[in-house]
Amino acid sequence: MLARLERLLLDLAVIAVIGLGLLITLSVILRATLNSGIPDTVVMVTELMVAAIVLPLAATTAARAHIVVEFVSNYLPWRAQDWLVVFGSAVGLAALAPLIWAGWREALHVIESGSFFFGQLSLPKWPGRVIFLFGISFCWIRLAVMMLGDIAAIRAGRPVIERAPHIPQEEI
Amino acid sequence: ETRLFFGEAGPNRGARAETLNWFVDDVARRTEGQLVFDIQWGGALFKAGAAAQSIADSVADAGTIIAVYFPQEMVAYGVADLPIKNSDAWVGLRATDELMRGSDAIKQNLADQNLVYIGTFTTSAVHIGCKGTAIRSVDEIEGKKVRGVGAYGKTFADFGANLVSMSIYDAYQGLDSGLIDCSQGYSYAVAALKQQEVMDSYTLLDWGQVGALGVFMNKQSYDALDDAQKEALAASGAGMADKMAELITADNEAAIETMKEAGVEIIELPEAERDRLVERSSSYIDEWVAQADAAGLDGAGLLEEYRGLLEKYGQERDAEGYPWTRN
Amino acid sequence: MDGTLVGLVAFAAVIGLLALRVPIAFALAGVASVGTFVIFAFRTGAFAPERAFRPTSSLVFSNSFDLIHSYDLSMIPLFVALGHIAYKADITTAIYHAARVWLVKVPGGVAMASVLGCGGFSAITGSSIACASTMGRICSPEMLRLGYDKRLATASVAAGGTLGSLIPPSVLFIIYGIFTETSISKLFLAGVIPGLISLAGFLIVIFVWVKRDPAAAPAFTGVITAREKARAALDSWPAVALFVIIVGGIYGGIFTATEAAAVCVSAAVIIGFAQRKLTFRALWEALRETCIQTTSIFLIAAGAKIFVAFIALTGVAPDIVTAVTEAQLSAPLLLAAIAVIYLLLGMFLDPIGIMVLTLPLMVPLVETYGFDLIWFGVVVIKLLEIGLITPPVGLNVFVIAGVVGKEVPIDRIFSGILRFLSIDVLVLVLIMSFPVLSLLLPATM
Ligand code: NA
Numbered sequence A: 001m002l003a004r005l006e007r008l009l010l011d012l013a014v015i016a017v018i019g020l021g022l023l024i025t026l027s028v029i030l031r032a033t034l035n036s037g038i039p040d041t042v043v044m045v046t047e048l049m050v051a052a053i054v055l056p057l058a059a060t061t062a063a064r065a066h067i068v069v070e071f072v073s074n075y076l077p078w079r080a081q082d083w084l085v086v087f088g089s090a091v092g093l094a095a096l097a098p099l100i101w102a103g104w105r106e107a108l109h110v111i112e113s114g115s116f117f118f119g120q121l122s123l124p125k126w127p128g129r130v131i132f133l134f135g136i137s138f139c140w141i142r143l144a145v146m147m148l149g150d151i152a153a154i155r156a157g158r159p160v161i162e163r164a165p166h167i168p169q170e171e172i
Numbered sequence B: 001e002t003r004l005f006f007g008e009a010g011p012n013r014g015a016r017a018e019t020l021n022w023f024v025d026d027v028a029r030r031t032e033g034q035l036v037f038d039i040q041w042g043g044a045l046f047k048a049g050a051a052a053q054s055i056a057d058s059v060a061d062a063g064t065i066i067a068v069y070f071p072q073e074m075v076a077y078g079v080a081d082l083p084i085k086n087s088d089a090w091v092g093l094r095a096t097d098e099l100m101r102g103s104d105a106i107k108q109n110l111a112d113q114n115l116v117y118i119g120t121f122t123t124s125a126v127h128i129g130c131k132g133t134a135i136r137s138v139d140e141i142e143g144k145k146v147r148g149v150g151a152y153g154k155t156f157a158d159f160g161a162n163l164v165s166m167s168i169y170d171a172y173q174g175l176d177s178g179l180i181d182c183s184q185g186y187s188y189a190v191a192a193l194k195q196q197e198v199m200d201s202y203t204l205l206d207w208g209q210v211g212a213l214g215v216f217m218n219k220q221s222y223d224a225l226d227d228a229q230k231e232a233l234a235a236s237g238a239g240m241a242d243k244m245a246e247l248i249t250a251d252n253e254a255a256i257e258t259m260k261e262a263g264v265e266i267i268e269l270p271e272a273e274r275d276r277l278v279e280r281s282s283s284y285i286d287e288w289v290a291q292a293d294a295a296g297l298d299g300a301g302l303l304e305e306y307r308g309l310l311e312k313y314g315q316e317r318d319a320e321g322y323p324w325t326r327n
Numbered sequence C: 001m002d003g004t005l006v007g008l009v010a011f012a013a014v015i016g017l018l019a020l021r022v023p024i025a026f027a028l029a030g031v032a033s034v035g036t037f038v039i040f041a042f043r044t045g046a047f048a049p050e051r052a053f054r055p056t057s058s059l060v061f062s063n064s065f066d067l068i069h070s071y072d073l074s075m076i077p078l079f080v081a082l083g084h085i086a087y088k089a090d091i092t093t094a095i096y097h098a099a100r101v102w103l104v105k106v107p108g109g110v111a112m113a114s115v116l117g118c119g120g121f122s123a124i125t126g127s128s129i130a131c132a133s134t135m136g137r138i139c140s141p142e143m144l145r146l147g148y149d150k151r152l153a154t155a156s157v158a159a160g161g162t163l164g165s166l167i168p169p170s171v172l173f174i175i176y177g178i179f180t181e182t183s184i185s186k187l188f189l190a191g192v193i194p195g196l197i198s199l200a201g202f203l204i205v206i207f208v209w210v211k212r213d214p215a216a217a218p219a220f221t222g223v224i225t226a227r228e229k230a231r232a233a234l235d236s237w238p239a240v241a242l243f244v245i246i247v248g249g250i251y252g253g254i255f256t257a258t259e260a261a262a263v264c265v266s267a268a269v270i271i272g273f274a275q276r277k278l279t280f281r282a283l284w285e286a287l288r289e290t291c292i293q294t295t296s297i298f299l300i301a302a303g304a305k306i307f308v309a310f311i312a313l314t315g316v317a318p319d320i321v322t323a324v325t326e327a328q329l330s331a332p333l334l335l336a337a338i339a340v341i342y343l344l345l346g347m348f349l350d351p352i353g354i355m356v357l358t359l360p361l362m363v364p365l366v367e368t369y370g371f372d373l374i375w376f377g378v379v380v381i382k383l384l385e386i387g388l389i390t391p392p393v394g395l396n397v398f399v400i401a402g403v404v405g406k407e408v409p410i411d412r413i414f415s416g417i418l419r420f421l422s423i424d425v426l427v428l429v430l431i432m433s434f435p436v437l438s439l440l441l442p443a444t445m
């Protein structure tokens, strides 16, 4: 269920990237050939950027694609490393929490006040804010589920991170 | 001593920074060092697009808000960005400041957003510079690729310009490479960004200003001050308009000289042509009135008041000259 | 509450959390949030946590949202996509094959070609991160496939990416120009020679590396005929075409540097389909990979941005500059002190953040010493570029790590970076000692 939703969000982000690429290309072509353009391209691209960057957060989390430094932890026993993964998720949950609360307040604010962007189309500000809130919240849930799963795995004696054989350190 | 944090999205150079520093020094002088500001330049705390919310939430006690980023929240202030015929910086600044300071409706509208108005320091009159071409009449706007902003840009589009979005900092390369034919701008900014190197003509429009840019405070931070401090803020805030006008008027004149030396043709748009711009852009003024009404303000009334203030300060200037030229 | 103390504790906390394997983005955002909360809670003197929630959440939100909500940065996902699509469409493999057969006699020829590619790409993008993301996706996997030493295959591109801001166009020079009111076109010209010297330095590092350890870059052992060489060159036409489109488009006034990314992706897709090397399925997969990679880079950048805002609140940066001002150093010592400050800040903060925090105070200081601001700009940008590849927070290294995934751990990349850093320090000393290197070209204007 979670995995399918993540895939869906990732695909929506792909559509956002395609959208902003096409939008910019089209406006270049229109300018170069017909000396015309698409109004408020900049606003639409910035809103699509939010979707492109924030919607894949949960999938990135699930793929354990957040970049970490393993230089020190590599010297620790496997079990300790597994617990560090749990610790990293806990820090992540704490770090994302203020963003969710702030994102909620901001989304509510722009919806209630009817804020819009200055431009030819006066596009509303809420879509980007709502997508941001949604993406971060979903990432938070994914991280929480993963952390609980990792704890359960450690308790059951299963590994959390791959037990790759230690690579001998080459000289620097 | 009360130390207030101030968030400013711009750099600590140029007329705007000089005016802000003057304001800070003036407040300190009036309060005998009891009220001091600690300025964070360059958007280190928040960018221009987040200023209103950040000040309201007291990320900083005070800061600069540029109305164009908040067409809804700063609708009243936006009157200073409208194409209302006036190209005199001092007249525009004083009129804007008095409107913002005097209107109870605006005060209440800002208080609802947890904000208090302190003072205005605008950019200035809108003109347009071109490369390889020139705008001598309104008809010549048609078919040109123009970097335009606000209601001015919309009006250029109405006259057949192809609006190209780019920042004022990218305009140099845009003009140089031929990506754009013309760029809307302010005289002092043309010189500051060395655009005279890539311009062949500069048309003085005498059309209006972009002026809704000023200092606001968090309401709690403001309410916590004593009366003497509030008075000092009001006096220094109002003084900013004079200070900024003095600096910007000199800068703009110097910039025109720089352009002439660089071989840029300075064109004054004929009065009849200018009237066509004013007439066409009036629909955006009507649009603004509707937006202000929707926000619970009396749009037509504010506009009327603003026009009256422009008139009043125009007469004061004609009769007595600028404050800095009076002895 | 002493802001500087809070700031220093925060730097230590970030190092500690990173050592404990906490994802970099979470470490930066988490520490910055807590630190911001502490500062807001103590702002009136007494501890008042109830007054800290709103400003903290507002600061955290606006700094992360505004970073993502950016038109200019749209070039990053698009250039990353270009790398992925060009790979799937065999465009990159073709150019690597060409580089390999043509540079067969040159030790580490493909790594050198990668660095030269970075130099060429720098001429079309103003962002080091965009440069490293695109070239990283194109170069590192190919070098790994050819059996190159993992450190060489990754570090060369991470270092090469730092040319992005030294060789014009350059976002960092634009921001520096705004802060110092110096001519942006002069700054652009000033960066050219130091950029080329840096490029030459990287080539020397690769040359020495492979000379001392030939196994680091397996040489091509087969016999290559002139016919094969010609064939390889012809096959690499799509890459050449893309480059011509970008350069011609930007300098010919058809599109901006930001728009170039989108146009180039569209062109790559068309070429890929026309050559029947790209399928819809492969394109979609390339874009999924693009999204995952871009997201992890942006999450770190957002964490770094929040951290910058927090550091602004602490007042650490002005305190440091004030200390240097009061020390009344001689000019060479001042320059050395500035270098140390920027390198230290560069360990943690992003280049733009460092500039907005330090320049307002630094520029008046160096002006009293009579330094040329154009030359000083080149020195600052070079220092900031070095910061992109120094541990613990080296954005360019993270970008490459995001590309190669689990195959090459971060510390391996950093260990390869050390050799490039040593030459960077030499180049820096050169730029500092001989201002003429920076000022020669602007003087022709
Ligand atoms: Na560049």
Ligand code: NA
Pocket: C346, C347, C348, C349, C386, C387, C388, C389, C390, C391, C392, C393, C394, C395
């Ligand atoms: Na670093």
